[in-house]
Amino acid sequence: MQKLVEIASGVGNGSLSASAVVEQHLARIDVRESEIHAFNLVTADQARLDAAKVDADVKSGKKVGALAGVPIAVKDNMCTRGVETTCSSKILQGWKPPYDATVVTKLRAAGAIIIGKTNLDEFAMGSSTENSAFGPTKNPHDISRVPGGSSGGSAAAVAAGFAAASLGSDTGGSIRQPAALCGVVGVKPTYGVVSRYGLVAFASSLDQIGPFTCDVRDAATLLEVISGHDPLDSTSIPQPAPSLVSVLEHGVAGMRIGRVTDLPEGCEADVLERLESAFDALRSAGATIVDIKLPSIQYCLTAYYLIAPAEASSNLARYDGVRYGNRVDAADLNSMYAATREAGFGEEVKRRIMLGTYALSAGYYDAYYGKALKVRRLISDDFARAYQSVDTILTPTSPSVAFKFGSKTDNPLAMYLCDVFTIPTNLAGHPAMSVPFGTGAHSMPVGVQVLAPTLGEQAMFKVAAELERAS
């Protein structure tokens, strides 16, 4: 499969035709998309037009961007002007935003070709894409297994070669977990590094956009393009995008890598074995492994499932059938609201709206939402303490390899446990990424997660690059 950097440099120097690259990817989509269902929409016609324009620009000697001719898939919760953006929800089916998300604007400006909108768990709520209103995405390594979620479509699109890269969003692990399950690289940057403008909100204080790619260099390249301050997002960090590609060959000699000794239990043996061999690889490359404790990590899952639904209950209240999206008419206003939301939202979305509404309600706020915010501060304190003695931390990305469809759908709590290792970094606002590191049970891919403190992306990418060299 062609790497993003190879396509971009080939198209940029004229040795590769963007149109030909797009056709290759569309051909793979033709062959396998019907069984994988990575996309809610393949924008083939527009992709061909955009590719032809890139080729024309190259031919006429115009300067082209860092992603010239690179086919990129975008999770269907990022606004694309005039192109349906559904969040895999019936309530938004047919809705065409009048504007582009900032990341989409940046992709276009860099010459990337948007090849389609990828499937997700409805409104990014889930860990398997089984919560999509339009049917699940299959794991390209074994179509009887889930690709992870919520950005399962984006992960599968890269794993299946439908796109050279894709964008996902990560609220509690929605980039890293599907990256691990599909055997690709997935990055959740520091909160505020990538603009959220145009990302349909799930939990605003946790959501962050990031890349899926085949390798670490592609991830660094794509992240450099989409990051940077955006005046349209008040939570965007007011400083320029970090330089990442430049550090990939630096190695890890002298770096201190944290091993969490009080990690929550319930991990598959193969996954733990891969994690140990990752530590071995880093040690061989000159890093020091340091044992650390994160005592509050055991409360993170509970806190997350109060904070995220609380924010979601407010963010999703706008889908009321009044202004856009789908409406179910009824006798009076309140009945219309109820009928519209009853028909428009799936079970998991309704569950979280109710959880969140309850957590914020008068008389319950302090016991639930208020307490969850305290845990959020505690885990940040734990991390701050840990990062005094280490530069990065290594954990599993997911407790297990990709599981079978239907194996967790009857038990929401079992599904929520998929995010146990990824959630703490969202609560702290830190960066983390998943790097493929061999296979586990059923020969399915295993990912190792590299964590770093706020704006510690360079250290994180150094370690990720080293792991990639060792795998």
Next chain:
Amino acid sequence: MSDVAALPNGWQLIVGLEVHVELATKTKMFSASANRFGDEPNTNIDPVTLGLPGALPVLNQHAIELAMRIGLALNCKVQPCTFHRKNYFYPDLPKAYQITQYDNPLNVDGHLMLPGEVRIGIERAHLEEDTGKSTHFGGSSGRIHGSDYSLIDFNRAGVPLVEIVSRPDIRTSEQARQYVAELRSILLAVGASDAKMEEGSMRCDVNVSVHKPGTPFGTRCEIKNVNSIRSVGRAIDYESRRQVDLIESGGTIRQETRHWDDSTGRTETLRTKEDADDYRYFLEPDLVPLIPDPEWIESVRAALPILPAARRLALAELCGVDKDGESALVVVERGQDDYVGAVISAGGDPRRSIIYVQQAFAEQGATPKVPAKDLAALTILERDAKVTSTQAKTLLTDLIEAGGGDVLAMAAKRGFETLDTSAVEEMVDAAIAAEPGAWQKYCNGEDKALGALVGAVMKSSKGKADGKVITALLQSKKNS
């Protein structure tokens, strides 16, 4: 002070006001759409205003500055603050939450002074966004329930508002009116809002309760839809009497929101506490805390204009009138106090200068066309009894119509010449001789008879005699 709100049987009125004002910014609170009243519906909109999926708010710097001006003019402490979401469903609330300030507002702990050194505490003055405007068609109530359909104009959605919350320090409906009027003139003076109650850029919610002094405050009712200063007084008078009547007839006050109907002059239940929304306030995650730089606060404070109360005091001292009186109030509200100062500097009689401007310059704005020296000349003419006060009024009208001019020439043109006292005295003697009956009655203390005598002198002088001079002469003759 009017005691129209005095309640029977020792009941005491307690009022607190929540006043919303739209800020006079060019653009909206969180987006670049125009903040302009009266445009075609749904033309000043964008993804943020409509709450489209993925849109995010960005604070308008000018809105913060205007809100700080309000806070500083109301003697508030301006402090670091945060924004919260107030969640509720309504069709004209695009995101289904309003971004507002909750436990950390921008301005806190201020006060506003009313005539008679009455101090009304200001609890807070916080920033928030306005909703869209709904119009309901069909049905009888004009409200959404029972209507056939509703139309929504989102031009107003996202317009920056400051909500100014008073402490329950107001004790009469007159004070409530004075409070709103004073607040309005402060808002205009600092340029924070056009504060037009009729256009809804200034809106009052009135909290009313009653109690007996020495006992805790009673249960309060909040009255909405009070759209003029006059209605503020009427609504309080009605509501306080309703509450007293209810209590005295054995009932109890329910905490509720009531709707003021200006045509019937009554308040009606809108919703009770039981069916009030739980707004589920929480910190707005799409915004970061607002921490105004102390230097910024000081520069805003330094740039504040002199406020109406200080201007009234200065004007009243200059003119020798009551600082809380009508003339100082009206002249400062029209912004004509500098003009009155100029008339006095040009030699005008201080008291006459302010009275002339108050009475005749309603249409003239802050910079009247009549040159200050010409108005000054007229006040001197009257003060020196060169013309009668009636003649002076005529000349004032001439002066305004001509946009100024030589007052002496105007008086001559009108044939105004004041008779000297000896000539008037002759006419007074003639009138006494001609009206002996009236004179006798006047001497017996029947002041009504004075009119006939003055009238006779006026008639024989063809209006050139000064009424005050005639009266003084008659008085001295009676006493001699």
